[in-house]
Amino acid sequence: MSVAFLFPGQGSQAVGMGKALHDAFPSARAVFDEVDAVLGEKLSALMFEGDAAQLTLTANAQPALMAVSLAALRALEAEKGVNVARDAAFVAGHSLGEYSALAAAGALTVADAARLLRLRGQAMQKAVPVGEGAMAALLGAEPDQAKKIALEAAAASGGLCELANDNGGGQIVVSGAKKAVELAIEIARENGVKRAMLLPVSAPFHCALMAPAAEAMREALAKTDIGAPVVDVVANVTAAPTRDPNEIRQLLVAQVCGAVRWRECMGFMHGRGVDLFVEIGAGKVLAGLVKRTAEGARALNVGVPAEVDSFSLKG
Numbered sequence: 001m002s003v004a005f006l007f008p009g010q011g012s013q014a015v016g017m018g019k020a021l022h023d024a025f026p027s028a029r030a031v032f033d034e035v036d037a038v039l040g041e042k043l044s045a046l047m048f049e050g051d052a053a054q055l056t057l058t059a060n061a062q063p064a065l066m067a068v069s070l071a072a073l074r075a076l077e078a079e080k081g082v083n084v085a086r087d088a089a090f091v092a093g094h095s096l097g098e099y100s101a102l103a104a105a106g107a108l109t110v111a112d113a114a115r116l117l118r119l120r121g122q123a124m125q126k127a128v129p130v131g132e133g134a135m136a137a138l139l140g141a142e143p144d145q146a147k148k149i150a151l152e153a154a155a156a157s158g159g160l161c162e163l164a165n166d167n168g169g170g171q172i173v174v175s176g177a178k179k180a181v182e183l184a185i186e187i188a189r190e191n192g193v194k195r196a197m198l199l200p201v202s203a204p205f206h207c208a209l210m211a212p213a214a215e216a217m218r219e220a221l222a223k224t225d226i227g228a229p230v231v232d233v234v235a236n237v238t239a240a241p242t243r244d245p246n247e248i249r250q251l252l253v254a255q256v257c258g259a260v261r262w263r264e265c266m267g268f269m270h271g272r273g274v275d276l277f278v279e280i281g282a283g284k285v286l287a288g289l290v291k292r293t294a295e296g297a298r299a300l301n302v303g304v305p306a307e308v309d310s311f312s313l314k315g
Contacts, residue, residue: 002273003313004234005084005280007069007093007100009260010205012283013061017303018068019048024305027078028071031110035067038111039118043067058202059121062096063114068303069093069100069281070110075308076280085230087313090241090269092234094286095165095206095260096120098252104280105229107248112224119220123213124203124256133204134181135164138172140194143263146172149191153184164206168263169292173199175207206259214256221249239264266293276313278302 021028022044032044046055047064055061076082084091084104093101096117103113138146143166154161159177161184166172174184181198188196204210226248232241235251237258242248266289269277278300279287287299301307 001276001313002089003087003276003278004090004092004269004274005073005088005101005104005278006286007091007097007104008065008279008281008283008286009094009097010058010061010065010201012281012285013055013065014282015047015050015052015055017047017064017282018044018071020304021068021071021075021308022048025071025075025078025308027074031071031074032067034110035063035114038114039063056202057121058125059118062117062121065096065282066100066103066113066117067110069097070103070113072280072302072308073104075305076302076311079308080311082311082313088231089272089274090232090234091229092265092269093236094262095236095255097281097286098233098236098255100281101233102226102229102248105231105233107227107229107233107245108224116217116220116224120213120217120256123216124205124210127211127213128203128209130202132178133176133209134178135173135175135199135201135204136181136185136188136196137199138174138184138188138193138196140170141172141188141196142170143172145191145193146174146188149184149187149193150174150176152187153180157183160208162207163259164204165260166263167260167293168266168289170194171289171292173206175204176209177204206255206257208257210257214253217256218253221252234265234269236260236262236265239268241268262289263293266290270294270297276300
């Protein structure tokens with residue numbers, strides 16, 4: 001059996017996430033304590049019992065989701081003897097989840113991942129004034145069709161509109177200026193796309209409007225120690241594996257404006273023999289996409305104590 005560990009991105013957050021892990025496992029508790037300490041605030045309190053709107057703010061959601069993923073992984077290591085270098089053929093994460101994947105593979109410390117994700121969230125929010133950008137899901141669209149719709153909307157509106165996520169199974173997201181994205185929804189509906197709708201996000205992620213945030217991350221990453229990961233990390237923007245620290249830096253910068261090529265990431269790993277995908281952290285979004293992007297593969301989730309306790313790589 002060949003295994004890949006997957007780490008979720010924004011949208012998987014929910015108040016209460018991680019609390020059961022914190023209460024059940026000292027190894028998980030240590031991760032939350034470390035993230036709280038490095039950020040100088042009780043992010044864990046917001047996660048466990050805070051306000052949903054505050055948790056959804058991108059500057060909070062990004063480090064919070066990473067914390068849950070790494071807490072779950074540390075629990076697997078302590079309770080089940082999981083060893084990423086030995087047990088995983090690949091790791092990959094969706095958008096901010098790529099930082100979780102890099103921390104899981106030893107390329108980033110948990111503290112540096114938390115710092116970088118807090119900055120990333122703040123920089124992304126600051127890049128475009130609230131209300132000027134938008135993202136939309138085009139469900140049932142194919143990638144080439146979505147690109148054509150985005151180009152048509154941009155040309156007609158005079159605003160930017162780009163493909164932001166190709167999640168597989170006809171789940172495409174476009175991002176850009178609000179008027180252009182709203183027009184893309186109209187064009188998609190006129191062209192028979194099953195569902196097209198605005199997403200409840202605070203900024204237009206993964207498009208060229210995020211250029212100021214990419215520059216902020218370039219500066220921060222230049223000052224951050226990045227080690228060689230112990231396993232291949234499949235990058236969002238290339239859908240290809242890397243273990244080179246300098247390339248990782250460049251890819252994390254490119255990822256801010258670049259599309260998340262998740263369908264291709266999954267296809268690459270499945271094509272290299274991965275037949276079990278383990279989503280580690282909050283929610284079940286990535287596991288749900290496995291059957292759409294890696295036909296015949298199995299998916300597991302590890303995000304609560306019962307899933308840690310029942311976990312086995314032996315099937």
